[in-house]
Amino acid sequence: MATNDLKLLGGWFSPFAVRAQIALSIKGLDYENIVENLNSKSDLFLQSNPVYKKIPVLIHGDKAICESAIIVEYIDEVWKNNGTPSILPSNAYDRASARFWGAYIDDKLYNSLRNGLFAQDIESKKKHFEELAEVLLKLEDVLNKSSGGKDFFGGEKIGFVDIAFGCYLSWLRVKEKFTGEKAFDEAKTPSLVKWAEAFATDPAVKGILPETDKLVEYALAMAAAIPK
């Protein structure tokens, strides 16, 4: 029962919807999960997100909040005193740093991964996946610096950057299936290998990341639908 009057308009395949779901899970919040079919957008959806017409949208009572990173911050702020862990750090500089890396991931990781997966020619694919490898090297460095030797970017617990990055895990596994190369190079990014395992098996995340095989099917259908 959704006692908080929360609805999430999302899609199981969308890393951004997954991100919002993980945040809701960390904060122990019940919500109604409404999966949008992007080809026949519901009235609720169109009313709630007039500018971008994209998922996810969080509906809290009569309020609609769009953009996954903004949804995460909203959830963290509204329920900051409900006894569950905070998602963002408390120190202003650390918060700025977390937001910076979150934005970096949504720019560099998202684009190189998506462009690599759906590029039509081999040269483009190679170029995008090389860029992705650079991004992962950089994130390995960030993890080593920010974790203080603990499991997550947020330290002992999953934090903002963990969610920002972790929501892409299933899509990185799709890339693994397509290319035959491991998502995280064990030699170059050993910390990320450990982090991915810790993230995927964390109680707050369990059951939310889409299964790789299902996502592979979805990705193949998307690729087939691209006009040549």
Add this chain to the structure above:
Amino acid sequence: MATANQEEVRLLGKWASPFSNRIDLALKLKGVPYKYSEENLANKSDDLLKYNPVYKKVPILVHNGNPIAESLIILEYIDETWKNNPLLSEDPYERALARFWSKTLDDKILPAIWNACWSDEKGREKAVEEALEALKILEDEIKDKKFFGGETLGLVDIAANFIGYWVYILQEIAGLELLTLEKFPKVYKWSQEFINHPVIKEGLPPRDELFAFFKASASK
């Protein structure tokens, strides 16, 4: 007034950049003293490369030796660090809306207007159409509020400095009429409130110099 106990605030910026100017405006609104260094992106300083190795861009705020990059992120940092004259509401929903509109300005609205002003013959019609659509989005959002933040100037207003000031200069150089009183009366009215705000007025770069700067770029 901000406390000035051994606090060092530095801004690495570019005087003609609206993104850099956002930080000047925020620091001035909060009364925070700071040192400014003008960066030449064709010849990047060691400090710029040290403080923003990922993007190598300005603005960069350096507070007691700690660098913060990306203008919207810097604005939130400033608001959280110096609590007078708040730029964001305390209410989480108002904050979410402000963040959404700032992001929409950067991701959708500014690029559409910028592209229209620099478009060539071929792409012009479509670019102008998109710019006008972008301005319509703002017109629908501002409604009859004095500022995007309500009665007082806030984060979104600062993020919209490009709309309040730069657009007029760029559209004149491009020979376009994008933001006018006739087409977008509410945004136009907001822009007048914005540039006449006592702190903003002093914080914006001089119009003639900005015009000359972009006119020179247009001739290249």
